[in-house]
Amino acid sequence: MDGTTAIRDPERTREALKTAAREVFAEYGFEGAKTREIGARAELNKAMINYHFGGKQGLFTEVLLEDIREARSRLSRGVASTGSSTEKLAAFVEALGRLSEERPLFLKILSRELIDAGRHLELQVEEEFFGFFGLVQEVLDRGIESGEFRLVDPHATHISLVGGLVWFALTAPLRERLAREGRLPAPSPTWSSYVEHYRELILTGLAPSASDS
């Protein structure tokens, strides 16, 4: 039996490969990720990637598809909370903050793909991805209409909103490394303190000025 040709649950094999793939794709990018490394982290042979997913690209697609669906579902739930537009927007910021903290690998993979202009995204993934557009659009539109928010461009606001949170997540690895090496002048904000700060910054920034009608 000594590690030779052990037949395991194929579903466990697929999950192990996907977990390893998330780590390696996030850390090295699509081209930098080596199938040998993914196999090794899953304690499996790299040939299993071809058997179960049809190759490196297939594994990448499957992982991303799963993660995008989960993210959309989480964010949709955030937006769907009851209350005023202000409360809904606050809930969205909280949900995105939690997602960024709990799914750092997904955020890295997605950001790399954005920089790559989506070069490794198959059509199926792209279409799933489009769901992110317009997630907060309705909340912003209604909040502007009701006078809870200033008259801002919803598209631009959406980009700012996501950017501030994602950037915190993307710069976290470097901040953590520098902090570990004792080379960071000021202490870094924690996730919860940053989300709180950001929620206030956005809500204050969107509030109508006193001089408005």
Add this chain to the structure above:
Amino acid sequence: MDGTTAIRDPERTREALKTAAREVFAEYGFEGAKTREIGARAELNKAMINYHFGGKQGLFTEVLLEDIREARSRLSRGVASTGSSTEKLAAFVEALGRLSEERPLFLKILSRELIDAGRHLELQVEEEFFGFFGLVQEVLDRGIESGEFRLVDPHATHISLVGGLVWFALTAPLRERLAREGRLPAPSPTWSSYVEHYRELILTGLAPSASDS
């Protein structure tokens, strides 16, 4: 003479390689960038990279060092503008906005490196990079002290500030591709309209509320 062993100005050769390197490193990342491709875009042989820069890593370091220095100098000038803290912060947003628009390749390379936790940064580059920290720190500190800004965490504010602008730049390639393919529902904001939007969002978000002393 037919393209064989033409002796050109070595400084032009170095510049051509650096220009090509910026494109290729930005588009494919460090591991994804192939020296053959860099050489081809510079209309030179890839062996020239080793002769002039000591290898792929050396070329990467040189390019990044130059770009970071230019960026710091531009942003410093923005912050150093005369006027109130509010005006200085507005000037910084403008300067970062212009930088993001005019140096998209640099921003991509830098963002990739942040996601990589600075894996390809040599010490010299890292130290140069530290200069970005604290660029707006003083402006924020003084604005809070003078009562122009709310009492916010300057570190967190700095991250938000940069994030909203950089994210616009990072997502630009995908937005442009989708727009080109006619698959974007709403029209994308232009650079100037986005910077204007963002400056207002930040300044409004930092303004003390009417109820504050």
Add this chain to the structure above:
DNA sequence: GTCTATAGGCTGATAGAC
């Protein structure tokens, strides 16, 4: 200073044993 040719190593994918 620039080129060509090539060494030496790593990669993704596949064939075939078990």
Add this chain to the structure above:
DNA sequence: GTCTATCAGCCTATAGAC
């Protein structure tokens, strides 16, 4: 279903002609 062995191709870096 999982492994080992291997192929064909690509990569960076270098040696040496010019």
